[in-house]
Amino acid sequence: MRAEILALAAQELHPRGASVAALRLVQARFGWISTxxxxxxxxxLGMSADDLDGVATYFNLLFRRPVGRHVIMLCDSVSCWIMGREPLCAHLCRKLGIRPGETTADNAITLLPTVCIGHCDHAPAMLVDNTLHGDVTTESLDHLIDTLRDTP
Ligand code: FES
Incomplete structure (x- = not known):
């Protein structure tokens, strides 16, 4: 992985240009980015850890804390809020036994809020392991949770 990161850095005017790509590599391998x-x-990349942490914490798809095997990011911006995001979130929390920001005891699912993911015309919307889901209902959530729990 170090060689891959150095190769990414070599393609940039300044190695820091590879920050996001390098962090994504780490996350893809370990699931999150430890300190x-x-x-x-x-x-x-020739950066201070604080500078790179600023990059890592700016992007909400980079995780600085451990997450479960699957990550549900439920949009909490205005279109989704109007279209019923709150009851869906409450349903998810009840079903999973966690609050937003937490991971289920079996480490299967982490629930995170997110700002608009650009799927407003299909609100309420969410990202599940980087796959976009729109027009979410309690029924589709129930089916999704059952599927995720059975998926390694
Ligand atoms: S407001 Fe939820 S996807 Fe845009």
Whole structure:
């Protein structure tokens, strides 16, 4: 992975241009970006760990804390709110036994709020493991949860 990150950095005017791509590589391998990994990447890119942490915490698809095997990011912006995001969130929390920002005890699912994901014409919307879902209903959520729990 270090070689891949250095190769990404070599394609940029400044190695820091590879920050997001490098962090995505780390996350793809480990599921999240630990401080130890962040420091290693910062060293490779010639950045301070604080600067790179600023990048990592700016993008809400980069996780600085451990997450479950699957991540549900339920949009909490205005179109989704108008279209019933709150009752859906309450349903999810009840079904999963967690609150937003938490992970189920079996480490299967993390529930996170997110700002608009650009799927407003199909609100309420969410990202599940980077796949867009629109026109979400309690029924579709129930089916999704059952599927996710059975998926490694
Ligand atoms: S407001 Fe939810 S996708 Fe845009």
């Amino acid at each position: 130890a990994h962040l420091r290693e990447v910062a060293d490779l």
